[in-house]
Amino acid sequence: MVENSELMKQILTTLLTISGRKTTPSHAVYVMTSTIEKLKKQYSFLNDIDVMDTTFIEEGDQVTVMANINDISKNEFGSALKDIISTLTENLGKEAGHFFFKEISQKLSEDSISTMRDFGIDLGLMQLEQMVSKMGNTLLN
Numbered sequence: 001m002v003e004n005s006e007l008m009k010q011i012l013t014t015l016l017t018i019s020g021r022k023t024t025p026s027h028a029v030y031v032m033t034s035t036i037e038k039l040k041k042q043y044s045f046l047n048d049i050d051v052m053d054t055t056f057i058e059e060g061d062q063v064t065v066m067a068n069i070n071d072i073s074k075n076e077f078g079s080a081l082k083d084i085i086s087t088l089t090e091n092l093g094k095e096a097g098h099f100f101f102k103e104i105s106q107k108l109s110e111d112s113i114s115t116m117r118d119f120g121i122d123l124g125l126m127q128l129e130q131m132v133s134k135m136g137n138t139l140l141n
Contacts, residue, residue, distance in 0.1 A: 002115045004077050005065040011081060011116075012051065012063045014107045015088055018100065022092070029053040029062075035087045043080040045072050078119030085121070089130065101127035 002010070012032065019028035032051050040046045048066035069077070085104070089096045101123040105113055116123070 001118065002109075002111050003070050004072055005067050005069045007112055007115055008049065008069060008077075008081065009061075009063050009065045010108060010112050011085070011104075012049070012065075014104055015085070016051070016062060017107070018103050019088070019092060019096075022096065026053055031088060031091050035084060035091060039080065039083055039087065042083070043076065045069055045076075046080065074119055078116075078121055081116070081119065082121050082126075085123075085126065089126075099127075101130070 016025070016028050016032055019031060022028075023031075029051055030053075036046050036049060036051065045068075048069055050064040052062055052064075054062045072080075089100055092100075105123045108116075113123075
């Protein structure tokens, strides 16, 4: 099982990579930091995450996660992670694209996917929910 801090770093880095390819790296960082900032009210431990725009920096990690996140309960951590993914996808809108969740799962390790499932996060189900929501919006308009 992957530790919370490592899983959070892997997922945020993956989200930034995919989002940056669909928009621009700087825009992806902006959307990510906005998403995390918005969710800090609900999950105070998100204060222990730092996301930097490394577009013009040659070294250093784009995402820094403090180790004390490993002490967060499985339910709270899983809920926060799911909210980050959902909110980011929503904020990206059409730029996220149809296969956004599939791309995430292809880039993450099997260990990370397994740990996410243990936390109640199913990327396949999230993609299906997104598709149903889009179909509902299309029918209403």
